[in-house]
Amino acid sequence: MCPKHDKPLELFCKTDQTCVCMLCTVLEHKIHELVPLKEEYEGKKAALGKTQAETQQMIQKKRLKIEEIKQSVDLSKEEADREVAEGVQVFTALKESAERGQANLINTIKEKQKTIENQAEDFIKELEQEISELEKRSSEVEQHIRISSCLMMENKFYFEVQVKGKTEWDLGVARESINRKEEIPLSPEEGYWSIWLRDGNEYRASDDPPVLLSLKSQPQKVGVFVDYEEGLVSFYDVDAAALIYSFTGCSFNGKLYPYFSPHDNDGGKNSATLIISPVRVN
Known part of the structure; x- marks a missing residue:
């Protein structure tokens, strides 16, 4: 919360390098460069991830020397x-x-x-x-x-799922009120916000219609992040610190639960297990 105006901190002032509320922008930061706090966070996180990779590479070179x-x-x-x-x-x-x-x-x-x-x-x-x-x-x-x-992640819940070695899987979140008795398509309209893998290299998001995802590398661990108030569900490649896909403008209308499907064994080709990290909730 903003200590001056007791309002939520929603924006980041690049001019002063500080978090501000909407009232701050009107009173003190009208001519400053402002961006959404989440956008600044994602940019900083990507930069930090790159710095981390470069640091590890430098360490390896020194050790080889x-x-x-x-x-x-x-x-x-x-x-x-x-x-x-x-x-x-x-x-x-x-x-x-x-x-x-x-x-x-x-x-x-x-x-x-x-x-x-x-x-x-x-x-x-x-x-x-x-x-x-x-x-x-x-x-x-x-x-x-x-x-x-x-x-x-304070308002926000988040969990991570290891998908290493899998050729097929589904994961995401679903409404408490979903139809559990019939086979229905996975879509936001039916209460599912998820992504899936098929045939070892085909990734799709369960939007309406489904969206084919083009990824630079195959994720080994997928992070699922939900902002209930903002109506946002995002999926991340944890190791690459990269966004896979986001559902925006969602209307949840009730409780949400994590959704997982490891799919069939497929003669041993899909025998690896989904390893789920603890869910963080506020």
Whole structure:
């Protein structure tokens, strides 16, 4: 709620980078750039998800660099050992100067190897420090995403369903009053707001008529978000932090319940289970 006007915070002022109510826009933000709070949230969440992916990629590159350095040190040590062995063999044959020459050669090689190891150790420490900072930053991004998601879900309910390995499924929400005795089409008119998968790669939304969905990748976990007051049902690819489809302007008229269908086993092709996370309600 707006602390000044005791009104719901519905807009985001990009000029002042703050959440405002409708009264604030009239009194204090008339010439500022304003967007719906949900729109700003989705944009920030997508940006944070991209930052998270880039951070993880940087961490992986640093770790690979550490492995390359360690391998280089091992190869250098093997080469040093070989040089020591060859040097010992040569100077042993030179009777009078063998001991003095051998000692000098070993010391030179060992000093060279020590220098390489010290340089590698310093470089590894520097890379590990960078990894630590990147991991800390990644943790802060994850925490920010979790906090933002929780704040946006307060009125709002939300649950996640793992669909990995499935070739067919339905999921969404349905009215309490749906017809449970007859086979009816899945549509908002019949009290269903859902999406489904058929034949392993055909995704559709149960609108009227059904909408064919074009997805960049196959979701492994689907998030279902309902804003009852706004009449909104949205589906998300959780891992990609991407919107799959939204039903807008819905009229619910009563209680809503999660709706799931794992479909037939299909000879083992569709034997994976739907794994459902706890539903959050206000």
